[in-house]
Amino acid sequence: MKKSIIGFLLCILFCAFFLPLFTLAQEVQKQQVEIPQQEEHEKIIPSPQDIKESTGIFVFIGWIWLVIFILIYILRLKIKEVDRLYQIKYFSSKED
Amino acid sequence: MTIKDLVSGWRTWLEARSDLSSIEQFLRKKTVPQHKHSIWYYTGSAILLFFTIQVITGFMLVFYYKPTLEEANQSVAQIMTEIPLGWIIRSVHTWSAFFMIAIVFIHLLSIWITKAYRKPRELTWMSGVFLLFVTLGFGFTGYLLPWDDLSLSATKVGTDIPRSIPVVGAWVTKFLRGGDDVTGDTLTRFFGFHVCILPVLIFVLLAVHVYLIQKHGMSLPLPVELRKEKVKEIPFWPNFVYREMIVWLILVGVLFTVAIFLPPSLDKAADLMAPAPEGIKPEWYFLFLFQLLKIFPAHVLFISGDTIAVILILLGVIFFFFLPLIDNKPARVKGKVIAVIAYVFIVFAVAMTVWSLH
Numbered sequence: 001m002k003k004s005i006i007g008f009l010l011c012i013l014f015c016a017f018f019l020p021l022f023t024l025a026q027e028v029q030k031q032q033v034e035i036p037q038q039e040e041h042e043k044i045i046p047s048p049q050d051i052k053e054s055t056g057i058f059v060f061i062g063w064i065w066l067v068i069f070i071l072i073y074i075l076r077l078k079i080k081e082v083d084r085l086y087q088i089k090y091f092s093s094k095e096d
Numbered sequence: 097m098t099i100k101d102l103v104s105g106w107r108t109w110l111e112a113r114s115d116l117s118s119i120e121q122f123l124r125k126k127t128v129p130q131h132k133h134s135i136w137y138y139t140g141s142a143i144l145l146f147f148t149i150q151v152i153t154g155f156m157l158v159f160y161y162k163p164t165l166e167e168a169n170q171s172v173a174q175i176m177t178e179i180p181l182g183w184i185i186r187s188v189h190t191w192s193a194f195f196m197i198a199i200v201f202i203h204l205l206s207i208w209i210t211k212a213y214r215k216p217r218e219l220t221w222m223s224g225v226f227l228l229f230v231t232l233g234f235g236f237t238g239y240l241l242p243w244d245d246l247s248l249s250a251t252k253v254g255t256d257i258p259r260s261i262p263v264v265g266a267w268v269t270k271f272l273r274g275g276d277d278v279t280g281d282t283l284t285r286f287f288g289f290h291v292c293i294l295p296v297l298i299f300v301l302l303a304v305h306v307y308l309i310q311k312h313g314m315s316l317p318l319p320v321e322l323r324k325e326k327v328k329e330i331p332f333w334p335n336f337v338y339r340e341m342i343v344w345l346i347l348v349g350v351l352f353t354v355a356i357f358l359p360p361s362l363d364k365a366a367d368l369m370a371p372a373p374e375g376i377k378p379e380w381y382f383l384f385l386f387q388l389l390k391i392f393p394a395h396v397l398f399i400s401g402d403t404i405a406v407i408l409i410l411l412g413v414i415f416f417f418f419l420p421l422i423d424n425k426p427a428r429v430k431g432k433v434i435a436v437i438a439y440v441f442i443v444f445a446v447a448m449t450v451w452s453l454h
Contacts (some may be wrong), residue, residue, distance in 0.1 A: 041362075041364060043362065043363050044361060045359075046177075046183035046359045046361070057356055060356075061356060065353075072342050072346075075341055078334070079335065079338045079339060083335060086335060
């Protein structure tokens with residue numbers, strides 16, 4: 001008797017918890033089927049759309065190269081300095 | 097408290113926990129020879145630079161890319177048209193791959209010509225050749241991901257080539273495609289290779305390669321070593337690294353300029369049922385092999401021309417891999433002949449590529 005009551009309660013629990021999930025899954029599936037197919041595009045060649053965008057690109061490239069040249073200038077100075085320190089054995093004398 | 101004190105305090109805190117100064121000392125003691133062939137030393141770190149750019153831009157692209165038959169092409173189109181700066185990210189990813197492959201070829205050829213693979217650096221060379229194959233694998237798998245007509249047809253041709261290998265050929269083709277033909281399964285499989293298997297392989301191989309370079313140091317040119325000349329050396333840190341930084345900056349500038357002015361286009365989604373379009377070509381780094389396969393006659397005596405071509409390519413790969421063991425006496429006549437083969441290979445690859453383009 002007890003076993004049948006437990007079985008009955010388990011069935012109710014199963015229905016209460018899992019059936020809504022099945023229904024939800026079915027709804028999601030339905031929604032996915034209903035999503036309209038996106039239109040197929042032709043060949044895409046990325047390029048600036050207007051004068052503002054193309055100016056922006058040129059400015060961006062200009063900035064990149066300006067920063068690169070400044071950094072190279074600083075690095076060249078740093079190289080001169082570290083080479084000089086190496087020649088006078090600055091770091092090896094520091095270790096001693 | 098000034099910023100200087102703050103930085104100094106932070107450094108002391110970090111130093112107490114990580115002993116960073118020992119790494120700095122190690123890098124200071126590591127030296128790099130300076131001679132007329134030193135320029136080739138910069139190619140190794142340039143490859144690492146482009147690999148890092150690949151990883152960063154790859155992470156950005158993978159947020160939006162969808163590796164399914166229905167969505168792959170559309171998601172790339174979305175990256176290029178709807179995601180802010182998406183087209184630049186994709187372009188930088190593509191161009192840095194081209195630059196990386198080009199520099200990997202230059203790096204290996206420079207080692208071949210200067211014979212830097214000689215004893216005890218045989219394993220360094222072999223790990224480098226593996227890295228070349230993994231890099232080409234990245235290029236091959238990445239080419240299919242936009243899923244347009246050209247990439248589909250080129251992948252069909254590319255995955256069909258191993259079929260000519262005796263005994264295992266058919267199995268290799270089936271394994272690469274995930275079936276008998278190139279389908280959505282191939283796309284998913286290639287995506288898995290591109291973002292999971294190959295990255296793990298490349299990190300392991302890079303670790304081995306860098307460890308071996310650290311262990312054996314930079315190689316000297318053969319004539320200098322034979323003459324036992326005293327060569328000027330500079331510390332790796334910071335003297336050599338600063339010089340490398342200049343090269344990196346120039347390369348990054350060139351990469352961005354090319355990526356912005358010559359972005360890759362995207363064709364409409366591939367149709368599995370459509371006939372192959374005209375002018376199917378792989379990426380430029382496979383063109384010389386593609387042309388070699390094309391010029392072979394259909395049959396030589398009773399053997400298929402494709403089989404002979406594929407066997408020749410495999411023999412070439414084996415020769416390339418075991419080069420340090422074959423060229424075990426680099427100063428002798430055999431060594432000189434092998435150096436000439438390097439130049440012949442360069443001329444052959446360039447000529448075949450140009451022929452294929454026309």
